[in-house]
Amino acid sequence: MITFNEKEKTFLITNKSIALFLYINEMKQIETVYFGVYKEDISLKYRKEFEDNYSTSYFDTCKNEFIDHSDKSSNEHSLFEISGHDVGDHRPAPIIIRHADGSVATNFLYDSFSVSKGYPSYVDMPHATGEDVDTLTFILRDEFDPNIVLKYNISINNNHDVLIKNFEIENHSKNPINLLKALSLHVDLDSKDFDVHHFGGAWGYERNEFVNHVIDGEQIISSCYGRSSHEENPFFFLTNKNIAIGFNLIYSGNFKASIFTDYSFSTRITYGINDYDFDWVIEPNGLFVTPQASICYSGTGVDNMSQHFHRFINENLIQYKLNKRPIIFNCWEGCEMNFTTESIISYMKDAREIGSELFVLDDGWFSLRNDVMHGLGDWSVNKSKIDLKKVISYCHDIGMKFGLWFEPEMINYDVPIFKKHPEYVLGLDRAKATVHRSQFVLDFSNPEVVDLIYSQMIEVLDNHNIDYIKWDHNRDIKEANSLNLSKEHKQEFYHRYVMGYYSLLSRLRNRYPHMMIEGCASGGGRFDLGTLYYAPLIWTSDNTSASARMNIQYNTSFAYPLGTISSHVSKASDSSYETKSQLALFGSFGFEMNPNMLTDIEKEVLSKYSLLYKKKHNEIFIKGNLYHLSSSVDGLRIYEVISKDKTEAYILLIYYSDIALNSVNVLPCGLDESFNYKIDMPNIENNGKNLMNDGFLVEINKDSKFKISSVFINIIKK
Ligand code: DGJ
Secondary structure: OEEEEOOOOEEEEEOOOEEEEEEEOOOOOEEEEEEEEOOOOOOHHHOOOOOOOOOOOOEEOOOOEEOOOOOOOOOOOOOEOOOOEOOOOOOOOOEEEEOOOOOOOEOEEEEEEEEEEOOOOOOOOOOOOOOOEEEEEEEEEEOOEEEEEEEEEEEEEOOOOEEEEEEEEEEOOOOOEEEEEEEEEEEEEOOOOOEEEEEEEEOOEEEEEEEEEOOOEEEEEEEOOOOOOOOEEEEEEEEEOOEEEEEEEOOOOOEEEEEEEOOOOOEEEEEEEOOOOOOEEEOOOOEEEOOOEEEEEEOOOHHHHHHHHHHHHHHHHOOOOOOOOOOEEEOHHHHOOOOOHHHHHHHHHHHHHOOOOEEEEOOOOEOOOOOOOOOOOOOOEOOOOOOHHHHHHHHHHOOOEEEEEEOOOEEOOOOHHHHHOHHHEOOOOOOOOOOEOOEEEEOOOOHHHHHHHHHHHHHHHHHOOOOEEEEOOOOOOOOOOOOOOOHHHHHHHHHHHHHHHHHHHHHHHHHOOOOEEEEOEOOEOOOOHHHHHHOOEEEOOOOOOHHHHHHHHHHHOOOOOHHHEEEEEEOOOOOOHHHHHHHHHOOEEEEEOOHHHOOHHHHHHHHHHHHHHHHHHHHHHHOOEEEEOOOOOOOEEEEEEEOOOOOEEEEEEEEEOOOOOOEEEEOOOOOOOOOEEEEEOOEEEEEHHHHHHHOEEEEOOOOOOOOEEEEEEEEEEO
16 A cells, blocks of 8 residues: 655655655655554654754755755655765665766655656566555656656555565666766665674685674675676575664676665665676667565564465566476486486386486586587587487376476587687687586677577477476676677676576577576576576585585575475485474475485385475475574584465474584474474474474484484474
8 A cells, every 4th residue: 555645745655564754845755754563653753854953954056045954854864765876865876877967966855756666567577466555656867867766666465574676767868977886775674783784705604594693884795706606696684683784686687785884873785786897878769677676574473474475485586487396306406417318217107206207417418518518609519428309208107297408698618609709708819718517608798699599499398398497507707798799788798698598598488488497507506586486496515415505404494485495305414314304394495316226115214204395395385484593503404494374394403413402492383372283203292382392392302323313393283
């Protein structure tokens, strides 16, 4: 619901759970009066006014007189919805324009507004979709050139507490302008007493949680790798006691979040496309749309925030709707590129036996690819290695779907395009180009390159019955010079590259609407909302050992729903198949090993969990609510999922076997106070209220054979 009070010049944006209250001041700046949990008394009484000494005063340079205004706002200290640059606010501004005369002063001031139903929608980039949504669009004009118009969209959903914000910049002036910074989100919070949680790491060690108190000055969380990256995930959140405020960006490329505080006792968050090597020309009558950013306000803790993000992603972001996620068997960790038609068929047979529903032939089926040195960029089936039609039809005959691996954005040296079109390959204009995993990055900012790869891919996809593709991306961008871009447009490369990625994804999605796509980038190097718009799940990490996955998956699920977290039981030797299966259930379940090597007992264990997955996963793990029950004990993670109707829950305790604990008191969440529940381990019965207040003691079973052990608990309404 969006309400405008014309007399007061205020806007209330609310779903009766959270609220944002804004005021247009006399200088036409949009002030943030209140952002938080909804309450009845939200009004201008919450507005911050400043004493004369601190409020900003102005001189009218045309009339040669001081401007008389009574609003007492301060450019340096007030809380704004959008701030200007080079206008006395020394905190970071979200948008900076270099005008035709070279000046960079930018100040967007209120002009008018409109209200509409639904989210703003864009053909060429991922965005939120869905109903029961109201959008307020402010029209602002640049003080220094009113022909530069800014549309500022704020959307509120009546079913969850995730706000969506972005900007659209239109140039109606006669000259081109340069956008030096074009972020998506600007939030001023009325406190600087927050902890910042962000998720960084490296290949195989993605999304470690780092927590620090808001620093005086500026903290940057960013990527300039050309993708959202292993090194930092775009998701982060702020906490103060029960308050948790989360941020995420619907984007897969370079991003930057700045968390800025100074003596004004407020915190400014600006967030969007990284301005690193960014300089975008908007021609007269041109438009630049910034990716949508999401922000969730929770007054009842971190899990509430996560649950709202999960709902938003499942209901309003992922376009490929799945009734049930198939159990995926991926052959990569079993055989890598060493396979034949016969060996894949024998894999399929055993994969089916343990309950798999979709078989993925990973890297190595095309061109001369038997190792990482060859073949990328030539997407023709290597017929002397694999009879693709035969394996696909065998796969379908035994009741499994079939998936195929691609790495569309990359090229190897031995592929003809490399020599024929060196201008398609990034870095070849330099004296030395960086090589990583023996491969080079194609210039996806060039639509011709995207067309070429698209035509190769559809040749394979049109001629084979393929249900799924895994889209990989095994190196980052180290030389960001597109030979296709003129001098004026050179610094548009990174964003254009991401738009190339989206354009290929959406062309494939449109041509093969039934086909599911799994995102992947050397594991979790592109685990982001932009990718999830097209691909309902993402390979979470190349590290499939339980000791790594217990942290990676746990932390990933603060932002992303379990169904998006692709999680396979592998041959990793640090834990039992029981533990690995239990952990994989807290994700989108699958397998990744040589199934011919499994013993009958192992097959029995895996089949048992496949059955559990098929019976319970959708209702409880996908549609239910997730709680993170542990945070403070190193080497121990406890999570819980509970069905929406609160009749059944699963709790997983996963820990290092040498942990110095013999038992843990587990406090479950989200139970119905009045229901009686039966817990299978320990074997007890009690009502929801007592269980949630007192918890129950769980013995830590240490399995000395393995580094990681687990306890898996079922709670069921009696
Ligand atoms: C990296 C991926 O993350 C792996 O799962 C696998 O697909 C390899 N690439 C194949 O090259």
